[in-house]
Amino acid sequence: MLGPLLPQRAAADQLQLIRDAEIENTIRVYATPLFQAAGLSPQGIRLYLVDDRALNAFVAGGLNLFINTGLLIETKDPGEVIGVIAHETGHIAGGHLARSGAALEQTQAALIATYLLSLGAALATGESGLGAAVLSGGQDIALRGLLQYTRTQENSADQAAVTLLRATQQSPRGLMEFMEKLSGQEVLLTSNQDPYLRTHPLTQDRIDFLHRALSESPYANKAPDPELVRMHNRMRAKLIGFLNPLNQVLRSYPTSDASLPARYARAIAYYRVPDIDKALAEINALLLEKPNDPYFRELKGQMLLEHGRVAEAVPEYQTAVQGLPGSAQIRQALAKAQIALDTREMDQAALENLGITLAEEPNNAAAWRLAAIAHGRLGDQAMTALALAEAALARGKYAEARDRAEHAAGALPENTAPWIRAHDVKNEAERRLKKDN
Structure with missing residues (x-):
């Protein structure tokens, strides 16, 4: 995990992206059957x-x-999120963003390419646990306009969503x-509407x-899978714990609430105050019930690491x-803690973990910087x-990448x-420098 969450709020023309291994896994679990049913990888x-x-x-x-x-926070159960993902999958499968006319398509492609190119820098943290990074979007207003779908496309995406939900034996009730x-x-x-309504025109026909x-679905009254409900409740609690002030967290999850999501949210909120004693008391109680839960262990590791208790954080x-x-994210968090111990053995172990991270996320700038630290301490200047x-x-x-790569090539065995x-x-x-000039 990163944390404590949040640098200064992003401006109106910026996106603030966050990463968290558990939340990303939850969304993947929701989305994968839908992607597969749509014939997408x-x-x-x-x-x-x-x-x-x-x-x-x-x-x-x-x-x-x-x-x-x-x-994610405002949806009451996984069915609503799954319904939205099914709808968006319909847009992906239908190629709707590529059907706006030749002139607009060229402009759109350029804008989106620029927008997505900056994600590598924006997600430079690359770590687990609601780590935040700001994505500048100088052309964001124009991009938002290009992301607006036509009513025909919306109807098509709705139809695709219903088909995908039926194919995966899920109810369209959430959507x-x-x-x-x-x-x-x-x-x-318009200024008071949620952006989803502004970019996805809604009609009574829809x-x-x-x-x-x-009414026609054989799965109309099928409740969401209990495991998905459990994951959804944990995801909401985690987001609320990280994103809301302590007093708001305690209103949502008062100390009288002994449910697992409530204790999870309070553990995170106390850690962010910071009140490390209360935070550790909450997470330790959760670990007594679920000693092998990787996300609880990850959270405790983050708490300890950020309070200077590195030797205790590494085993977590x-x-x-x-x-x-x-x-990849938890491997990177472990590597960061190992490097903080500053021993040759831990630096070597960190490089092994970072190798796994970078095989999965080769554009993870933070992981590469950690690798540079470990290589430097081990005396390998070429790999640094x-x-x-x-x-x-x-x-x-x-320019920096070119110069450092040239230096590395001159020092590495041919x-x-x-x-x-x-x-x-x-x-x-x-190539990128020539393209920019």
């Missing part, structure tokens, strides 16, 4: 969480799905209820269609990794230069994999 669609209280979700660049934290929630905003001034779809992260060995070149490339610092990669980074940086 789940691995090919990138997910971004936007720290914004407004109800919104949108697709950009064809295979990039953005979901606001406000939508219908979410749309009904938005329908009450149509009389509001509401009527969803009502008919519900190690247990989390044992539970989720494939989590290469890691710094990779970090610069991921951040869009192309024809080895790192030497080849150094040349690849140098060539890519030079």
Whole structure:
């Protein structure tokens, strides 16, 4: 985890993106069956969480799905989120963002390419646990306009959503209820409407269609999977704990509430105050019940690491990794703690963990910077230069990436994999520099 959450609020023309292994996993669990039913590769669609209280979700660049934290918090059960994802999947499968006319399409492609290019820098933290990064969007207003769908496209996405929900044996009730929630905003001034309503035009015909779809669905009254409900409740509690002030958290989850989500939210909120004693008391009680829960272990590791108790944090992260060995974010968090111990053995172990992170997230600038620290301490200056070149490339610092890669190539043994990669980074940086000029 990162934390404590949140740098200064993003301006109106910026997005503030956050990362969290548990929340991203929850959304993936919701979305994967829908992507597969639509004939899309789940691995090919990138997910971004936007720290914004407004109800919104949108697709950009064809295979990039953005979901606001406000939508996740305000949905009462997983069925609503799944319904929205099914609708957005309909837009992806229908290629709606690529059907706006030749002149507009060229402008749209350029805007979205610029917008998404900055994500590498915006997500430079690359770590787990509601870590935040601000994505500048100088052309954001224009992009928002281009993300508006036509009513025909909205109807098509609704039909696709209903088909996908039926194919995955899920009820369309959540999507219908979410749309009904938005329908009450149509009389509001545009500036007061949630962005989802402004970019996804809502009509009574769409509401009527969803009502008919519900009445005709063999799964109309099928309740969401209890496991998904459990995950949804934890996700909401985590977001509320990280994003709201303590007094608001305690209103949502008073100390009289002994449920697991309530204690989870309070543990996070106390940690953010910070009141480390209360936070550890809450998380330790949760761990007594679920000692192998990787996300509880991750949270405790973050608490300890950020209060200087590094030696205690490392075993917590190690247990989390044992539970989720494939989590790039938790591996990176463990590596960060290992590097903080500042021993040769821990630096070597950190590089092993970072290798797994970077195999999954090769554009993770923060992971490359950690790798550079470890290589530098171990005396490998050539690999330090290469890691710094990779970090610069991921951040869009192309001149720096070119120079560091050139230095690395001159110091690495010829024809080895790192030497080849150094040349690849140098060539890519030079290509990007020529393109920008």
